Amino acid sequence: MKGRVTLEGGAELNRKLKALDDKVSKKIVTKALRAGAKIILTAAKAAAPKQSGVLKKSLKVRAGKRKKGTVRFVVQTASGDFKGESYYAAFLEYGHKAGSRKLENRKDIPAKPYLGPAFDSKKEAAAKAIADSMRQGIKDAA
Template sequence: MGFKLEGMQELLKKLETLGNEAEQVKQEALMAGAKVVQEAASQKAPRDTGKLAENIVISDVKEDGTVDIGPDRDRFYGLFLEFGTTKMAARPFLQPAFEENKEQVQQKMSDVIRRGLGL
């Protein structure tokens, strides 16, 4: 599942002028935004046992500058809930968690980048 935020290109361009520190700031910004989605997804996750809600994880930053947010390996069934199956209707919680918090995600990321730029 992927998400795209718009409107941060100028900040990212300025950030690249920092050199080696830029990558660290980008990763911190990405993780700050991901934590917002992780917390919202945990709140929205179905709570039959509570195990799914307690085990929404964020991957490490990948080479393409993205992270995955979703259930850990032992809670793979969370993806069946998110997307549904041929025998079960979808009960999405990840996509709504992002959609409902897009502005907060972008704000958190912008705050981290601005701090990194000393603004």
């Protein structure tokens, strides 16, 4: 599940970050992304299925990836999709087909997403937390 959040005043924040040292600006951005991601993480943990509790415990935040003018954060299971002890979490989020791959008529099992709705419900609050944290970090660095 991918979603986008656009910050109000993002151009101003970007200009102020570019005026700072690269190392300091990266630290500010990473800290701000974590602040926003933790809001979404809390909502995702509340929405995650609770049959055994493994999925809820395995949800983690990764922040700070940069790619051509964008930065991102990821809320996912500790091992990643379709990996580790909570591999079934991806089946819940994206859906799957039941039965052997050799069968022609496999039954589609629909998705029961928990990350997507958590993001949609909290993206404004996360954007506000990111912007506030960036402003505070820039203020502290100046």
